[in-house]
Amino acid sequence: MAWSPFIACVFVLAAILPGLIIAGISTAVIRRLAPRLGLVDQPGARKVHVVPTPLGGGIGIWLGLVVPFALAQLLVWYGANHPELSFGWPPLEKAWQFAQPHLSGYLAKTVSLWILLALATVLAVVGLLDDLLGLGWKIRLAIQFIVAGVVVWGLGWKLSFFVDIPVIPDIVTVFWIVALINSFNMLDNMDGLSAGIAGIGSFMLASVLLLAPDPITAGPQLFVGGFLLVLTGSILGFLFHNRPPAKIFMGDAGSYLIGFCMAVMTILATFGSYEENRQHAILAPLCILAVPLYDLVTVLYIRIRQGRSPFQPDKCHFSHRLVEIGFSKTTAVLVIYLLTVTCGLGALLLHRVDGIGAVLVLLLVFCVLCLIALIEQAARRKERDRTE
Numbered sequence: 001m002a003w004s005p006f007i008a009c010v011f012v013l014a015a016i017l018p019g020l021i022i023a024g025i026s027t028a029v030i031r032r033l034a035p036r037l038g039l040v041d042q043p044g045a046r047k048v049h050v051v052p053t054p055l056g057g058g059i060g061i062w063l064g065l066v067v068p069f070a071l072a073q074l075l076v077w078y079g080a081n082h083p084e085l086s087f088g089w090p091p092l093e094k095a096w097q098f099a100q101p102h103l104s105g106y107l108a109k110t111v112s113l114w115i116l117l118a119l120a121t122v123l124a125v126v127g128l129l130d131d132l133l134g135l136g137w138k139i140r141l142a143i144q145f146i147v148a149g150v151v152v153w154g155l156g157w158k159l160s161f162f163v164d165i166p167v168i169p170d171i172v173t174v175f176w177i178v179a180l181i182n183s184f185n186m187l188d189n190m191d192g193l194s195a196g197i198a199g200i201g202s203f204m205l206a207s208v209l210l211l212a213p214d215p216i217t218a219g220p221q222l223f224v225g226g227f228l229l230v231l232t233g234s235i236l237g238f239l240f241h242n243r244p245p246a247k248i249f250m251g252d253a254g255s256y257l258i259g260f261c262m263a264v265m266t267i268l269a270t271f272g273s274y275e276e277n278r279q280h281a282i283l284a285p286l287c288i289l290a291v292p293l294y295d296l297v298t299v300l301y302i303r304i305r306q307g308r309s310p311f312q313p314d315k316c317h318f319s320h321r322l323v324e325i326g327f328s329k330t331t332a333v334l335v336i337y338l339l340t341v342t343c344g345l346g347a348l349l350l351h352r353v354d355g356i357g358a359v360l361v362l363l364l365v366f367c368v369l370c371l372i373a374l375i376e377q378a379a380r381r382k383e384r385d386r387t388e
Contacts, residue, residue, distance in 0.1 A: 015229035023064025023237025058254025064234025127252030137311040148177035181259035183292040191246035204344040212351035284347035
């Protein structure tokens with residue numbers, strides 16, 4: 001059965017709902033267990049919450065990601081050995097007829113899938129230990145680079161630049177992975193912010209991969225797109241508890257897991273090709289992740305300019321700066337959501353336009369970020385003049 005709007009809707013729902021339900025339920029349980037386990041984030045000078053709040057939401061996100069894939073693995077194994085399997089309900093029958101030809105492809109990717117989930121689990125555990133014990137930034141950064149190195153030199157997964165330059169793609173890929181891990185970690189500074197941006201980003205990346213045909217198969221990229229949808233579901237299940245006022249935080253365990261998975265999916269996905277003259281489509285992740293990267297770059301710049309360690313937590317993040325110029329915390333989060341969607345919409349166009357159109361899309365994203373920077377600068381200048 002061919003890819004169709006009906007099949008697409010079933011695929012999206014089947015990928016999102018299990019993780020959403022599992023993450024939602026498991027996060028509710030962790031909320032109650034966290035205080036007994038010592039997973040509590042206390043208020044502080046660099047934090048915006050004013051009451052002790054449970055940590056450990058990353059465990060719920062992890063369960064919402066891993067358990068659906070474990071169940072899918074069992075179903076695929078059973079279905080591959082029982083081709084006569086029938087569900088009786090016509091919509092499910094149609095979906096199963098579409099899925100059957102792809103079972104062998106899924107099984108072929110099983111080892112890669114579970115290696116990916118194992119590496120993500122390693123980072124989640126490191127983040128959880130940091131939430132519990134407070135690991136030094138050097139240890140955390142070293143482990144991040146080691147895991148990124150395993151991805152690049154152990155598994156051979158790296159970004160494609162359509163240029164034959166040795167070593168450079170490897171190094172850029174390692175730093176890309178580490179940058180996204182820390183980008184989502186830095187974004188986790190207000191209720192619903194990091195999870196909301198991650199949910200928007202993963203869903204928009206999945207949309208690009210399902211709408212833009214694979215250059216090799218001419219069909220949707222089901223494996224990477226499906227993974228991102230399962231990740232979206234697990235994030236949404238957690239976000240139900242993390243929405244303002246947050247009942248639980250994801251902690252480093254969740255932000256490390258999300259950042260790593262998003263980074264690897266952008267590496268494994270095929271956004272453009274020589275054959276269709278759409279090399280510029282590889283820039284889609286930059287559009288979708290423009291806001292998290294903007295926050296990372298501006299925060300590091302501010303800390304270095306002020307002579308402080310770039311790894312020292314503070315309240316100079318994008319969201320904090322919006323609050324300083326007059327936005328409420330909730331409104332600041334919604335503004336960043338809207339900016340992420342605005343920039344991400346450009347990614348949906350990249351595979352449909354030529355080179356000139358791609359330049360215009362990128363200029364649009366750049367102008368949005370520049371506009372925000374100018375508004376921030378003007379507001380700070382006005383506030384400084386008022387106090388003087």
